[in-house]
Amino acid sequence: EKGGYETFMLKEMYEQADALADTIFDRVARGDGVDLDEEGALDEAILSRARRIVIVACGTSYHAGLIGRYAIETWARLPVEIDIASEYRYRDPVVGPGDLVIGITQSGETADTLAAMRLARERGATVLAVTNVMGSQATRDADGVLFTRAGLEIGVAATKTFTCQVAVMQLLALRLAELRGCLPAERIAELVAGIRRLPSAVAEALERLGPAVDTLAERWWQGDFFLYLGRHVGLPVALEGALKLKEISYISTDAYAAGEMKHGPIALLDEMTPVICVATDSPVLDKVVSNMQEVRARGAHVIAITTEGNDQIAHHAEAILPVPRTDWMLQPILAVLPLQLLAYGIARRRGLNVDQPRNLAKTVTVE
Ligand code: M6R
Numbered sequence: 610e611k612g613g614y615e616t617f618m619l620k621e622m623y624e625q626a627d628a629l630a631d632t633i634f635d636r637v638a639r640g641d642g643v644d645l646d647e648e649g650a651l652d653e654a655i656l657s658r659a660r661r662i663v664i665v666a667c668g669t670s671y672h673a674g675l676i677g678r679y680a681i682e683t684w685a686r687l688p689v690e691i692d693i694a695s696e697y698r699y700r701d702p703v704v705g706p707g708d709l710v711i712g713i714t715q716s717g718e719t720a721d722t723l724a725a726m727r728l729a730r731e732r733g734a735t736v737l738a739v740t741n742v743m744g745s746q747a748t749r750d751a752d753g754v755l756f757t758r759a760g761l762e763i764g765v766a767a768t769k770t771f772t773c774q775v776a777v778m779q780l781l782a783l784r785l786a787e788l789r790g791c792l793p794a795e796r797i798a799e800l801v802a803g804i805r806r807l808p809s810a811v812a813e814a815l816e817r818l819g820p821a822v823d824t825l826a827e828r829w830w831q832g833d834f835f836l837y838l839g840r841h842v843g844l845p846v847a848l849e850g851a852l853k854l855k856e857i858s859y860i861s862t863d864a865y866a867a868g869e870m871k872h873g874p875i876a877l878l879d880e881m882t883p884v885i886c887v888a889t890d891s892p893v894l895d896k897v898v899s900n901m902q903e904v905r906a907r908g909a910h911v912i913a914i915t916t917e918g919n920d921q922i923a924h925h926a927e928a929i930l931p932v933p934r935t936d937w938m939l940q941p942i943l944a945v946l947p948l949q950l951l952a953y954g955i956a957r958r959r960g961l962n963v964d965q966p967r968n969l970a971k972t973v974t975v976e
Pocket of ligand 1: 715
């Protein structure tokens with residue numbers, strides 16, 4: 610059942626290209642645009658009516674939501690609020706008609722996410738579920754559903770469902786942009802082409818990253834603290850990388866907006882600290898590079914996720930993990946791959962059961 614892989618998590622990481630192809634292709638089959646209603650589970654009128662978007666989710670799904678926020682704001686020019694579901698449900702949120710509340714939940718059964726969705730619906734908002742499981746509670750509680758088509762995920766650590774959630778949020782953002790007439794047709798066509806290329810880019814990345822990730826895992830598996838830094842869409846990637854490492858290797862991690870480093874976490878740095886920086890090409894890359902220099906000046910070790918072909922960043926890092934180039938808003942799907950693999954390599958070297966980490970459940974049906 611593991612298809613020759615040593616663990617479900619490893620199998621599921623390597624299934625990401627196929628899972629993304631299944632999630633993406635039907636939805637970009639018609640010419641240069643996006644179609645989200647091909648399963649009849651989403652009436653696009655609910656998208657046209659939205660005046661504001663609210664995203665609620667937990668854990669890894671929340672990180673996918675953070676990436677979705679950048680895409681929706683940038684492409685569709687709609688205001689987006691996002692909160693952790695367990696916080697949202699207890700803060701008496703201002704929500705109602707005109708709001709489209711998106712609950713992102715792989716399992717479709719997470720108690721806090723369902724409660725946040727129900728609360729919003731009671732207050733008159735329209736609710737959309739983004740889930741991987743047909744027939745799950747989230748599909749029954751929502752006005753519309755967008756499925757990730759990642760296939761069953763058994764490893765407790767979300768991997769393929771995360772990249773598929775990000776793809777769905779990007780497709781949704783593009784569709785909203787189309788419906789609202791926010792982006793020129795050429796830009797939409799360019800982004801659709803970029804999204805279509807993601808599955809093969811993921812396959813390439815997974816194929817090429819192995820040796821570099823192994824070297825790093827071997828160097829750092831005994832570490833006791835890792836800091837992750839990123840800006841803009843690189844920030845949720847950093848958050849997700851830090852979560853992957855802590856949940857399967859039990860190593861303490863912190864993830865921060867790189868610009869916040871000097872407001873506190875820089876005090877943690879010393880000659881023993883590996884700092885993972887998401888430094889793929891983007892309009893904020895120069896800023897990330899300055900943060901990398903600050904890290905090095907404290908004697909800590911920079912490991913940078915970079916874009917293939919950008920040879921400059923290597924001068925500022927002790928090690929680099931390059932991923933294929935794509936539009937910078939789409940980069941998270943590729944940039945997270947080396948972080949998943951690195952967490953895996955470290956946890957396995959520590960002899961841990963990555964498929965069933967201690968204290969964690971795949972589906973959290975109690976709050
Ligand atoms: O099923 P959900 O997406 O609602 O689950 C939410 C979180 O429990 C989940 O993403 C968790 O953080 C991951 N398993 C971590 O890898």
